[in-house]
Amino acid sequence: MNLEEILFPENLEEADRIQAALLPKLKLIPLKKKPKMIAAADAAFSEHQVIAGVCLFSFPELELLETRVAVEPLTFPYRPGYLSFCEGPAIFKAISRLKHKPELLLLDGQGIAHPRKMGLATFIGILLEIPSIGCAKSILVGQFQDPRIKKGNYSEIVYRGEIMGYALRSRTGAKPIFISPGHLITPQESLNLIQLCLSEYRIPEPLRQAHFLSQKIKLAHL
DNA sequence: GCGACAG
DNA sequence: ATCTTGTCGC
Structure with a gap:
């Protein structure tokens, strides 16, 4: 199965085959090096286009080093459960255009906290063989206790008896965000x-920053 | 069958 | 995600 076939399934059945075929490649192992x-x-x-934006930063300083779009x-x-086939092609291309190679990827969506452990972050991480993390604004599958109101508190996301990630209070008083490992990294x-x-x-x-970038490029295309 | 459902 | 202004609350 080549890259083209993986990124562009013709229907849901093919999409299912692809997710199943990639699953064996998933590895939730500790990072080899600090990014x-x-x-x-x-x-x-926009109506018929997907605009992807990627921002590369130094870590842990978080200084912006490079941006690319596609x-x-x-x-x-x-469709719930198949986000990677909607956003995947554009995001994959934008990341591929980076001159520097990131050692960790952050994606707007789930990692393994997905019905088939194949959320956007896991999908992109496996295709690029780069450690990845899924960070979503809402939950897709699993149960969790509401983390205490203060920033820094968190609780486990449990699905089918497994810890798939965490609900994190990223800002005091705000709704939590949902973190799950994508590939080549552990939940913790x-x-x-x-x-x-x-x-x-x-x-x-x-x-x-990536959100602002894609939004800005979209407006420029209107 | 009913309800849930990343972006 | 996208369509859209002001407004209530910490």
């Missing part, structure tokens, strides 16, 4: 690294 460069990616949409036609409409490391990326807002700074 010095991390990249965050997000996507914006605008691709929307070939697969969004994922939580720790995301906390190191928090500023005064609910969304981790790298992802906020």
Whole structure:
């Protein structure tokens, strides 16, 4: 199965085959090296296009080093459980355009906290063979206790008896965000690294910047 | 069958 | 995600 076939399934059945075929490649092992460069990616949409933006930062300083974008036609409409086929092509291309190679990827969506453990972060992490973390604004599957109101508190996301990630209070008083490992990283490391990326807002700074970037490029295309 | 459902 | 202004609260 080549890259083209993986990124562009013709229907849900093919998408299922692809997710099942990639699952054996998933490895939730400790990071081999402390990341010095991390990249965050997000996507914006117009009627028939997906606009992906990726921002690369030094870590842990979080100084912006590089940004890239990619605008691709929307070939697969969004459906819960299949986000990677909707945003994946554009995000994959944007990340591929980076001159520097990130040692960790942050994606706007789930990692293994997914019905088939194949959320956007896991999917992209496996395709690029780069450690990745999923950071979503809402839950897809699993149960969790509401973390206490103060920033820094968290609780486990449990699905089918397994800990798939954490609900994290990233800002005092705000709704929690949902962290799950994507690939080549552990749940605990994922939580720790995301906390190191928090500023005064609910969304981790790298992802906020990627969001602004894709939004800005989208407007420029209108 | 009913309800849930990343972006 | 996207369509959209002001407004209530810490």
